[in-house]
Each structure stands twice: as structure tokens, then as C-alpha cells.
Amino acid sequence: MDPPPAAIRWRTTAVPFLVAVLVLTTISPSRAIYCDEDDCYDLLGVSQSANASEIKKAYYKLSLKHHPDKNPDPESRKLFVKIANAYEILKDEATREQYDYAIAHPEEVFYNTARYYKAYYGHKTDTRAVLVGLLLILSGFQYLNQSSRYKQAVAMVKKTPAYKNKLRALELERSGGITNKKRIPKNMDKKMEEDLSKELDLQITGTERPSVWKLVGVRFVLLPYTLGKLLLWSGCWFWRYRVKKYPYSWEDASYLTQRSLGIPHDRWATIDEATKEDLVLRRLWEKSNMERYVTEMRKESKRRR
Numbered sequence: 001m002d003p004p005p006a007a008i009r010w011r012t013t014a015v016p017f018l019v020a021v022l023v024l025t026t027i028s029p030s031r032a033i034y035c036d037e038d039d040c041y042d043l044l045g046v047s048q049s050a051n052a053s054e055i056k057k058a059y060y061k062l063s064l065k066h067h068p069d070k071n072p073d074p075e076s077r078k079l080f081v082k083i084a085n086a087y088e089i090l091k092d093e094a095t096r097e098q099y100d101y102a103i104a105h106p107e108e109v110f111y112n113t114a115r116y117y118k119a120y121y122g123h124k125t126d127t128r129a130v131l132v133g134l135l136l137i138l139s140g141f142q143y144l145n146q147s148s149r150y151k152q153a154v155a156m157v158k159k160t161p162a163y164k165n166k167l168r169a170l171e172l173e174r175s176g177g178i179t180n181k182k183r184i185p186k187n188m189d190k191k192m193e194e195d196l197s198k199e200l201d202l203q204i205t206g207t208e209r210p211s212v213w214k215l216v217g218v219r220f221v222l223l224p225y226t227l228g229k230l231l232l233w234s235g236c237w238f239w240r241y242r243v244k245k246y247p248y249s250w251e252d253a254s255y256l257t258q259r260s261l262g263i264p265h266d267r268w269a270t271i272d273e274a275t276k277e278d279l280v281l282r283r284l285w286e287k288s289n290m291e292r293y294v295t296e297m298r299k300e301s302k303r304r305r
């Protein structure tokens with residue numbers, strides 16, 4: 001399989017990356033969250049090694065100079081607010097330390113942002129709001145990542161001969177065999193598009209369609225529901241199969257088979273019905289059956305060689 005052409009690679013990886021950088025620099029730039037684009041120390045005119053009393057002195061001097069009562073100039077008023085903010089950050093030993101850390105480690109954006117929110121808004125606004133903000137940012141990244149990976153996988157599958165053949169076969173089927181075999185149709189109707197997208201999903205393994213249900217934020221919100229469902233499900237399972245000793249339903253037997261073979265759910269869906277049925281009927285969740293199956297498979301592969 002060839003890698004996707006440079007144009008696709010650029011669109012699928014660089015664009016989400018640039019968007020991410022933009023989002024980061026506007027929502028949560030690690031050190032800019034403290035004194036916007038300024039350096040807190042520069043605002044107060046002190047060095048980073050200044051001690052607490054020097055900072056205090058510098059602040060009083062500047063705040064007197066730029067106080068709105070003394071200095072009606074709007075620029076000066078803005079500066080006054082900035083200076084007060086910078087002092088607010090530097091006078092507290094803990095937040096000053098965090099700010100220094102953010103200067104020294106600009107790459108640890110998430111960590112710095114989380115610390116900042118915790119220190120500044122943690123006590124003022126609801127911690128829950130902060131959590132929601134962080135979850136939203138994380139979910140946004142996750143969605144971008146998911147969809148770019150999916151697009152990449154689709155681009156790869158569309159280049160495989162198997163997919164191209166299927167496309168031709170579908171077109172032939174639709175037109176009753178009149179089409180030129182070599183031509184790949186440009187305009188497709190709805191039904192065919194649907195078939196094709198199903199076909200694509202079958203061939204893409206390991207990468208799923210982007211889905212909001214998978215995002216950390218959504219999962220977190222649904223956690224109580226998910227846990228409740230899981231609890232109910234385990235309770236039912238226990239009651240039915242342990243207490244009442246009913247035979248496994250087909251669905252549950254399929255589940256046990258997938259689990260004992262270690263096949264993820266999306267892979268299982270791509271296996272043909274006859275194979276699935278054969279596997280389920282073998283009752284592989286019982287140890288002796290599994291051992292027999294493994295031995296059989298070994299023999300089979302030796303025979304093929």
C-alpha cells in the first residue's frame with residue numbers, strides 16, 4: 001500500500017495540528033494566561049530574582065504613578081490594571097513559583113493551564129466549571145485526532161485494488177453490466193454511496209469513524225449511566241447463568257467467544273456469519289474446548305505449509 005499523497009498528508013495532519021496550536025494560543029497559552037502577552041516581572045520592572053520586598057516596593061511605586069486618580073490617561077489606566085494583576089501573581093509565593101515554572105517549561109501547556117486554573121479560579125469559580133473546561137479542550141483535541149486518523153485510513157483503503165474492484169462491481173451491478181469496466185464512476189447515487197461507505201468501514205480495521213460518544217468529556221458525563229448499565233448487566237448475567245443456570249443466549253455466547261479469542265467488537269463484526277456461527281458453537285470459553293481449538297488450528301497451519 002502506498003502512503004497517502006503529500007497533499008492528503010498535509011491536509012489530514014498539518015491542518016488539525018495548526019488548528020490545535022491556534023486553539024492553544026487563544027484559549028490556554030501556558031505563560032500568557034498569567035500576564036497576557038507581557039512578562040509579569042517586566043511589568044513591575046524587577047528581575048526574576050527579585051525578593052518579595054523589592055517586588056512590593058516596585059508595585060507601590062508604579063501603582064501610585066499610574067493610579068487613575070492621578071493619571072486620567074486611558075493607557076495609564078490599562079497599565080494600572082496590568083500592574084495590579086502582575087503583583088497579584090508575584091506576591092504569592094505559590095503562584096510566583098508556578099509562573100516561574102511556566103516560563104521554564106513552556107511545552108507543558110496542559111499542566112501549566114491546569115495549575116493556573118486551580119490556583120486562580122479554583123477558589124473563585126466552581127471547580128466543576130474548570131473541570132468542564134479542561135474536558136472540553138481535551139475532547140476537542142481527541143475529536144480532531146480521531147477524524148484525521150479516520151480520513152487517513154479511508155484514503156489508504158481507497159487506493160487498494162480490492163476497494164477499486166468492489167467499486168467497479170457495484171457500478172456494474174447498478175447499471176446491469178453496461179458500463180465500461182475500466183471507468184470508475186464519478187457520479188454515484190445514494191444507495192451506492194451507502195454500500196461503499198459500508199464496504200469502507202469493513203476494510204478499515206483499527207481505526208473507527210470519529211464519534212462523539214468516544215470523547216473523554218462525553219464519557220465522563222455518561223460515567224454514572226455507564227456504570228449503572230454495567231452493574232445491571234453483570235447482575236442479570238449472574239442471575240441468569242450462575243444462579244438459574246440457563247443456557248447462554250446467542251448474543252451472550254458471541255460475547256464470550258469474542259472475549260476468549262481476544263477479538264475486538266469491530267473486528268468481530270467483519271467476520272462472515274458462517275465462521276462466527278462455527279466459532280460460537282465450539283464454546284471456546286470453556287478451557288478444554290479452547291485447547292482443542294488451538295491444537296486444531298496448529299495442525300491446520302502445518303498442513304497448509
Ligand SMILES: *[C@@H]1O[C@H](CO)[C@@H](O)[C@H](O)[C@H]1NC(C)=O
Nearest residue numbers: 049050051052053054055057
Ligand atoms: C531584598 O533585596 C534587597 C536588595 O537586594 C535587600 O536590601 C533586602 O534586604 C532584601 N530583603 C530580604 C527580605 O531579603
Ligand SMILES: *[C@@H]1O[C@H](CO)[C@@H](O)[C@H](O)[C@H]1NC(C)=O
Nearest residue numbers: 012013016144145146148149
Ligand atoms: C492521534 O493520537 C495518537 C495517540 O493516541 C497518536 O499516535 C497520533 O499521532 C495522533 N494523530 C494526530 C494526527 O494527531
